[in-house]
Amino acid sequence: MSILPYLVLSALLFTVGTIGVIVKKNIIAIFLCIELMLNGANLSFVAFSSYLNQVHGQVFVFFVMVVAAAEAAVGLAITIAIYRNRNTLSVDDADIMKW
């Protein structure tokens, strides 16, 4: 079968993640949506890697996972800190960094 269905699925996952990032208000949910976006991209990487018989795409997926792990660790720590200080999980409440 062709690579195209994989790419379309990847685009769909990415778009759903993107919509989620904007629509969701819960900080943790936004993080989950970001993970969704990353996985959408990962699918493209692996698909091209397999079809073109090149290993670099998979190596890149490996790095993406490392970044995702680091991001999750720091992001969740920030989430906990915000919750402790403001007793909320809504991103719209954390808006004092403005003009």
Added chain:
Amino acid sequence: MMLFYLLGTIALAAAVNVVAQRRVFYSALFLIICLCALSGLYMLLQAPFIAAVQVIVYAGAIMVLFLFVIMLLDPFSAVPLSEKKRYLGYLGIAMGTATLVLLVPFLLSYDLSRVPRNVTGMAAGTGITRRIGETIFKEYLLPFEVTSVLILVAIIGAVILGKKKI
């Protein structure tokens, strides 16, 4: 072929549910389902190493961390969170749809003639895991080491941020 559509449908449905669920705990569970379905797709793509890592690291470690934090805070709360700009939600849906509408024709119009029709030769010959290992530790040695620094920084950052008073 059938397997792809099955797994793809599961992954997409789970992804939609991640966004659609009100409770973040359910969102996380649906994400795990999505990740596992993706792992199956990776197996279809003859990428066993990534598939394994996907389950072990992503669906295992990272998502457990998420669930930990969700449990720690307010797991089943469905209380509507405050929202400053309500129109952002509709705007997000509209713009996401627009992205998709633009992206899919883009993919369709792309010249894929140089991409083989099928997954080729990956399983044959030397093991894929070995090739990944060789690539990481030879070609990508410096980036690999830098990621270790990145993770160290993330650990320190998490520890500092997790302190009682910041």
Added chain:
Amino acid sequence: MDFLWLVPALPLLGSAINGLLGKRLPKPVISLVACGSVGVSFLVAAGLVLSLIQRAPEERHVVQTLFTWIAAGDFVATAEFLLDPLSAVMILVVTGVGFLIHVYSIGYMHAEDGYYRFFSYLNLFMFSMLVLVLASNFLLMFVGWEGVGLCSYLLIGYYFDRKSAGDAGKKAFIVNRIGDVGFILGILLIFATFGSMEFDGVFRQISQRFPAETGLGILTGIALLLFVGATGKSAQIPLYVWLPDAMEGPTPVSALIHAATMVTAGVYMVVRCSPIYSRAPFALEVVAIVGTLTAFMAATIGLVQTDIKRVLAYSTVSQLGYMFAAAGVGAYSAGIFHLMTHAFFKALLFLGAGSVIHAMGGEQNLLKMGGLRKHTPITFLTMVVAALAISGIPPLAGFFSKDEILWSAWAHGHPAIWGVGLVTAGLTAFYMFRLVFLTFSGEERMDEHTRRHLHESPASMTVPLVILAVLSVMGGWVGLPAWMGVNRFAAFLEPSLRFTALSEHEPASHALEAGLAVLSVAVAAFGIGAAYNLYVVRRESAQALARRFAGLHALLSHKYYVDEIYDALFVNPAVTGSREVLWKGLDVGIIDGSVNGVGRTIQGSADLLKHLQNGLVRSYASWILAGTIAALFYIYSLIRR
């Protein structure tokens, strides 16, 4: 001759030491550095001049190249010093008189604040003046020219906590700038015409291209522009107004800068450029007329001044007028001769006046002095010598130089200049002895406190006075007039004037020259006698005379209202225009307005744009997505094509 550079370099070194370290040095060390550097400089200069004299007259022209200063395309300016008879006379006068005044300053300034600052400026002035006279091209001369102007400004404003001193400094600076514009334009015109700034190169070209006198032309333009510079620096009509105010500076400064050296720079420059002037008869005529008028006008103002230093200042202006008159009639060596003798006796007069002021505890008003003869005998004697010298009484220095000028004016066919000069000589004798009589004879008009304070000055002040007195007596003997012997001075200067187109002397009889000399002495004696009559014998008659000619007296004591006229014509319009148009209109309206306008525009647009930064992460994400969509649109349009 290799040591020529040392002559200006030593005072510069002294200035640097005193200026940079002076605050931490004890006063004796400061004095030693300041006077020592100038003294050694004088000895070096004297040695150089002696070896110059031993050469054959046509070889008395030494150029020492130090380094290439500016090299830009065809234009090359080198830092070169030129020693020839003209600059030799100048460096001897500058370093010699300068050294005596430095020594005098030790005594005069001993109680002043900023002692080191004073000597640092004074040494810097010596450096600049020596660069001016030693320069071998116009550009380097201009450096010295500006340098002495700067030092003059700094030293006039030495008592900067006194507003009048600051104002006088500014006035001197600004008026000099007006002259300098002319000077630098003249230099540029020289470069544009001859493609060089070297004295030698320019003058050689001139002597080849213009063998004889020419009519109105480029040379006349150059000469007049240069002369504008000279009127500023040497205080001639119309730019003389700064010099009397410059008396706000310490008295040694007045003696050194505003009597003996700096103000004569204009005369030196005109004589140095005599190859130009001698071929521009119209410019020469202007120089002669301006000089003569200045001499007469300043002398008349000097008649009625009551400030001892202002009398001397107007006298200086008057004597400088003489020098220009000499140059104007073509008697360049006579001008330099008078410059030299004038340096001696005018420095002596100023230093004597300083000694008097010192004794009087700062009082400068002649009407409050009197009877100082028995309190300050050395000052009295030396002042009388100087007054006799400036009045032109033989055999003192002034007689020979002044008579040379008058005789040259007559012999070159300018009887009018001779006549005015003769009258001015009488006026000079009168106001000089008025000053002497008012200061030293009659009853003591000062208050009781000052009277008890009266004392002769210390040796560091009186010794220079005595030396200068000796020079004032004998300084003229180097240039005896033709009917008394050989004018060695004029012969010595001749090599410096080799490119000058000297007009032919009419062979006149020695008897006529001697007769005119006797006449001028008689006029001077009449002036002295009149002063004696008015201020010693019948004291009230002076006031009576002033009352009888009240209008004339008022005109003179207000200095012909020149300052008021300048204020009304130039200063007030400039100030008003600056305030109303440039400040309130241009500066506040346009410049500030546009700057503030830019600020307000940015502020306004920022007020609109700041709402983009609303702190909402989802809003930022939306913007990112919007950007992505735009990028996709762009790429899509590329693919579709």
